[in-house]
Amino acid sequence: MDTPLTTIAVVGLGTMGTGIAEVLARAGREVIGIDISEAAARQAVASLEASTARAVRRERITEQERRDVLARFRTFTDLQAAADAELVIEVVPETYEIKQQVFRELDAVVSPTTILATGTNALSVTRLAAESQHPERVLGLHFFNPAPAMKLVEVVSSVLTAPPAVESVTRLARELGKEPVAVGDRPGFVADGLLFGYLNQAAAMYEASYASREDIDAAMKLGCGLPMGPLALLDLIGIDTARTVLEAMYSASHDRLHAPAPVLGQLSEAGLTGRKTGRGFYTYDAPGGQTVVPDALTPKESAGAVAGRTVSSVGVAGSGTMASGIAEVFAKAGYTVVLAARSQEKADTAKARIAKSLGRSVTKGRLTEEARDGTLARITASGSLDSFADVDLAVEAVAEDLEIKQQLFTTLDKVCKPGAVLATTTSSLPVVAVARVTSRPEDVVGMHFFNPAPAMKLVEVVRTVLTADDVHATVREVCVKVRKHPVDCGDRAGFIVNALLFPYLNNAIKMVEEHYASLDDIDAAMKLGGGYPMGPFELLDVVGLDVSLAIEKVLHSEFRDPGLAPAPLLEHLVAAGCLGRKTGRGFREYARR
Numbered sequence: 001m002d003t004p005l006t007t008i009a010v011v012g013l014g015t016m017g018t019g020i021a022e023v024l025a026r027a028g029r030e031v032i033g034i035d036i037s038e039a040a041a042r043q044a045v046a047s048l049e050a051s052t053a054r055a056v057r058r059e060r061i062t063e064q065e066r067r068d069v070l071a072r073f074r075t076f077t078d079l080q081a082a083a084d085a086e087l088v089i090e091v092v093p094e095t096y097e098i099k100q101q102v103f104r105e106l107d108a109v110v111s112p113t114t115i116l117a118t119g120t121n122a123l124s125v126t127r128l129a130a131e132s133q134h135p136e137r138v139l140g141l142h143f144f145n146p147a148p149a150m151k152l153v154e155v156v157s158s159v160l161t162a163p164p165a166v167e168s169v170t171r172l173a174r175e176l177g178k179e180p181v182a183v184g185d186r187p188g189f190v191a192d193g194l195l196f197g198y199l200n201q202a203a204a205m206y207e208a209s210y211a212s213r214e215d216i217d218a219a220m221k222l223g224c225g226l227p228m229g230p231l232a233l234l235d236l237i238g239i240d241t242a243r244t245v246l247e248a249m250y251s252a253s254h255d256r257l258h259a260p261a262p263v264l265g266q267l268s269e270a271g272l273t274g275r276k277t278g279r280g281f282y283t284y285d286a287p288g289g290q291t292v293v294p295d296a297l298t299p300k301e302s303a304g305a306v307a308g309r310t311v312s313s314v315g316v317a318g319s320g321t322m323a324s325g326i327a328e329v330f331a332k333a334g335y336t337v338v339l340a341a342r343s344q345e346k347a348d349t350a351k352a353r354i355a356k357s358l359g360r361s362v363t364k365g366r367l368t369e370e371a372r373d374g375t376l377a378r379i380t381a382s383g384s385l386d387s388f389a390d391v392d393l394a395v396e397a398v399a400e401d402l403e404i405k406q407q408l409f410t411t412l413d414k415v416c417k418p419g420a421v422l423a424t425t426t427s428s429l430p431v432v433a434v435a436r437v438t439s440r441p442e443d444v445v446g447m448h449f450f451n452p453a454p455a456m457k458l459v460e461v462v463r464t465v466l467t468a469d470d471v472h473a474t475v476r477e478v479c480v481k482v483r484k485h486p487v488d489c490g491d492r493a494g495f496i497v498n499a500l501l502f503p504y505l506n507n508a509i510k511m512v513e514e515h516y517a518s519l520d521d522i523d524a525a526m527k528l529g530g531g532y533p534m535g536p537f538e539l540l541d542v543v544g545l546d547v548s549l550a551i552e553k554v555l556h557s558e559f560r561d562p563g564l565a566p567a568p569l570l571e572h573l574v575a576a577g578c579l580g581r582k583t584g585r586g587f588r589e590y591a592r593r
Helices: 015-026 038-057 063-071 095-107 125-130 163-175 191-207 215-223 232-237 239-253 264-267 320-332 344-363 369-375 403-414 431-434 469-481 499-511 518-531 536-543 544-561 568-575
Strands: 007-011 029-034 075-076 085-092 115-118 138-143 152-157 181-186 314-319 338-341 380-382 391-396 421-424 444-449 458-463 484-491
Touching: 007 015, 007 115, 007 431, 015 029, 015 038, 015 063, 015 075, 015 138, 029 038, 038 063, 038 075, 063 075, 075 469, 085 095, 085 163, 095 115, 095 125, 115 163, 125 138, 138 163, 152 163, 152 431, 152 518, 163 181, 163 444, 191 215, 191 239, 191 264, 191 499, 191 518, 215 369, 215 458, 215 484, 232 239, 239 264, 314 320, 320 338, 320 344, 320 369, 338 344, 338 431, 344 369, 344 380, 369 380, 380 469, 391 469, 403 431, 421 431, 421 469, 431 444, 444 469, 458 469, 469 484, 499 518, 499 536, 499 544, 499 568, 518 536, 536 544
Parallel strands: 007 029, 007 085, 029 075, 085 115, 115 138, 152 181, 314 338, 314 391, 338 380, 391 421, 421 444, 458 484
Antiparallel strands: 138 152, 444 458
């Protein structure tokens, strides 16, 4: 098993198998592509021809190099072709029966020293290895789609796997320009183990009609910087595939968060499995197509839509980063802004923070000096909420404490003129609990900006059962005017983004608690395998572990799901005062400024 892996067979020439074959052939390996379907084999060759032709046009390889790559890829329809391979990677359909049959047949074909790798992302590598005559040579080699672009490869060992086999494929992964992460044998491994729970929760959120598919996807792209929304990603992966992965995860964990949302089964049974069939959560221009086309669920502009109230002046209550960021957003968009804090000094400090932010924009050429001066001139710093007497919209951005917010709204109710819209920026507290302390709960709405407010495009618009239609319309219209993307959601814990984000973060912590993978490997897996801008532990330290724990507790309290209970490690770190970057230590240590 220590011999160089120069001849490699890939069994199964679907999208993933073809991608893996391309990676190997480009890296100088002799590749034996095997598929029982001659059409699939021809398609794999055509795909490699097309991708290498693009590479020549883009001057990434020469024409001679292209010919060499194509010459190294040969296709067959019989497993006997794998006889001389030093490594066989199977990427056949995700069922034990088919994979076990492949391993049994390979035992009779290949050398006893040939390494057998399964590309499964959900099934037990140990169970597959047990079917082989040489279980010590069986391991998992999980590439991510599209294989030529994605850097992550999970190298999965079972209790039966021989270390030299692991070392050989790990070395190969590095030679292919990939980042190998060593993981143990459990459904989903690291990346999919975290990803599919999140996707499942998004499907359940859609099924409950809590938010539209468009708003769920936009919220996670704009609020978290993800490359795709969860429902669009399910369509890309294949809804039937996702259901299979989740079934395997649930059978191992018995965690309700992994129990496949019924809508996944309904779509799968109907043959609506995503892009490959032309319809899943969305409808596509053709089977295998990438272009979403309008269907019966596509939002339409309503001719009879309720008009919003007129807003020309805005009050922002608070003196922290979020309050100053929101004030900057409104002032840039031309609104007259009153920025009120508990004292004139705090208000002046907040306005100075805005001036500094605008100055950076001028330095970077994003803003003219004239625009900066005009923006600052539209902001009045005040040490009293009495200055909100004439504002059309009052936005609260104070501490995430229900009692503090209720006290502030009691004051706003007395100070603000009749007809003024009162908005809270809470990220997890019930908006209706704030609305009920006023004499006009119909005027109260949630307007959840994301940090930093000047840069982040998303605003979650949260209407309670008491919010008036024209108040909801007002906030949506204002969001568009300040160049933000509004998404509608109901008044329940976490809204869209935090309700999907924080269970994922909590599950990452549980992986570390269980010694399944390291912080670094988990962060690398989600960045390289999922395209996330930050790994979960990087993000937790930025958000603040105390903030994260508070949100986890709110989610657990509202939904009463045992799987949402905060990970003990998170509670221990918060109790020790290790709150992340702001204290210099969280899951990692940071240089104090």
